[in-house]
Amino acid sequence: MKLTNKSHQKKWIFGIVILLVAIFIFFFNATQKNKTLAKVTENYQLSDTYMQESLLDRSKFVTDRDGEVTIVVLGSSVTFGKGATEAQPVWGKLLEDDLNERDSIQAKVINHGYNGYSTADLISRGKIDAVVKDKPDIILFELCLINNNRYPQNNVDQTKLDIQWIMDRFSEELPDTLVVLQTANPTLFNDVFLEDGKVTYEQYNNEIAEFVTAQQWPFIDTYHLMQTKMVDKNLTIEEVLADDVHPNGLGYGLWFELLNERLNVPIKMMH
Secondary structure: OHHHHHHHHHHHHHHHHHHHHHHHHHHHHHHHHHHHHHHHHHHHHOOHHHHOOOHHHHHHHHHHHHOOEEEEEEEOHHHHOOOOOOOOOOHHHHHHHHHHOOOOOOEEEEEEEOOOOOHHHHHHOOHHHHHHHHOOOEEEEEOOHHHHOOOOOOOHHHHHHHHHHHHHHHHHHOOOOEEEEEOOOOOOOOOOOOOOOOOOHHHHHHHHHHHHHHOOOOEEOHHHHHHHHHHHOOOOHHHHEOOOOOEOHHHHHHHHHHHHOOOOOOHHHOO
16 A cells, blocks of 8 residues: 555656646747737847838738738727728728738728727726737727717817827837827818717818827827828719718728828828
8 A cells, every 4th residue: 555655656756746847848838929919029020120010010020030020900990980881891801811812911900989989098098908808919090089079069269188098008008019090081060060079070180180190109190191091982972971971992902092001101101
């Protein structure tokens, strides 16, 4: 009986040793991998490419480093895709499909668009936390101005504080993530004072665009760019909207066209 107990004890000790060795090897390999990835990232950030980096450059670099680039699209219903169809999808899906057609990029787009949300809603309802948990490599942040402007209208100065808070959170929690801000599409209410509103949607966009530009954040002024694109294509506002506010398939196509034209533009020159 004593021999049997000693035999079991030896096996138990041997098993513990093997487990500890396996744990050591796992953490050693993980540490070495993290060091390697950190060095690759550091070298990239010191490169000429990084100094003139575009969205495509970042997507290619992360794909080469990790095998896939994770992109979060964040915003309101016009990011979620209200008015889109399977045949004519929202701009984030169009972006994912386009990137995955390129030989050097493998992309996954995670949609964090929320119907009816303002910037204040994104903060109070934990949606910024949800984005941070996804640990994206790139965030395309549509600023929810359609909802900030309406029912009830959020104070413009408070919207600036909301945006600053969100950007500070991303900077603290996701320091290596590239964040690009966007306004949204024009609507039928561009020049209309809504109930209890002090500014129009046009004025709201103008002031927020000026604020974002002053912070020198990467920015695509979709609102004004889409208006110019519509004039160039002889399109009316009614032709690009599914209702008073949300784009239809054609409208989302225009939105993506604007984004696509800027994929290879240095972030510092983006507008």
